[in-house]
Amino acid sequence: MTNSQPLSPFDLDQVRHLFISGDRKRSPLVLLHGTGGDETTLIEVAQFLAPDHPILAIRGRVVENGYYRYFKRQAVGVFDLVSLAEETQWLVAAITGLAERYQLNVADMTAVGFSNGANIAVHALLTQPQVPFQQVMALHAMQVAAITAPQNLDGTLVFLSYGTQDPLISPQNFAAMRDNLLQAGADLSIFQTDGSHNLTNAELQAAQTWFKAQRRDV
Template sequence: MNQAGDTDLRQDLSFVYRIRRQLAGSDETLVLLHGSGVDETTMMPLGTSIAPGATLIAVRGRVMQEGSRRWFTRITPTRFGQGSIRAEVHAFDRFLDELGEADGLDARKAVFIGYSNGANLLSSLMLLRPGRVRRAVLLRAMPVLTRAPDADLSAASVLILAGARDETYGPFAPALADLLRSRKAAVTARTVAAGHEFGPEDAEHVRAWLRPEAAGLAKLPNGF
């Protein structure tokens, strides 16, 4: 039996994922969704930086397109296969039930952190399966559903972090914030001094958002 802090690669459920069990004294769980062209391993260091003692569940997207691993198919850099989005959201929703049975995950208590394509899958999950995700961090995200349902997200809290130099996704971040706010989600939106990549400043903002008593959110700049 693995000890707390060890990382397992699991391939027995509908998505491949890595899990690092929580360390003593922590009751946090972070579910991590990677961006295009990489895999779940790229998100583990970010999760550790945000919450060193938390249980980390880093999931691997299932779609392969032109040799690149993704969460759903892309038509252009800013247009996406709507059927693919909905099919993979449905599959990921079912996977969360599997995780609950296999690893005791309570999705309502977890923090979901998605980057780029993973963030776009996550926001789509929130809109198509309202109530499933209560706390979400969306890094370098944009709206991807052409017909977003009129979901009730009043139980959800969302942090959106856009890159000031992200020329592809950055311009769409305010529209995503407006979309989620229009569905009654509590949205905090910030811009960081970065491009499309994420880094230490993102981790700092996420930590402050998760623990506002330690770092007042009102002091963080560049809301939109």
């Protein structure tokens, strides 16, 4: 299992990522793509949500049939929990190390994840004692593992979006994830659409409004 301490400079050089400096007085975003995406996929989304904010986008290091992901799965909706634990710790270490390299304030950092990236962001919140972001926009996330003893998330702000016609995320699964976050003490905002497993203008506008309401530097 990987170490949750920051990666060494040599190891960090192996992390495929993209950094956009933006206005360094503003709070940074860390971008976590969906299956098949990479570190460039959510750049336009981030620039819509928070123009001119620093951006750190990290590519998942798992490859499934040529598609990048953040952790392995055995089938659609069936996850490799050993890989999930290892890759969550790796991601936390990578973000922490890269934030130090680029002199980003992790106390002000917001994670923006879609699908697989949203899943690992939520899982990191629930399981990691020193997660390097204090806010999360989890777009089309699902519960990948029930956490019976989650981390204390008092004061952690989470925006969730969910499509009622999403073929990958059942209402029961979304409710279980929501309840797990509430159990941990997270402050949740939920935006529901009648769409599928894709981003919509309405949810991005809702996410932008939520983000502006939390920040003084937008």
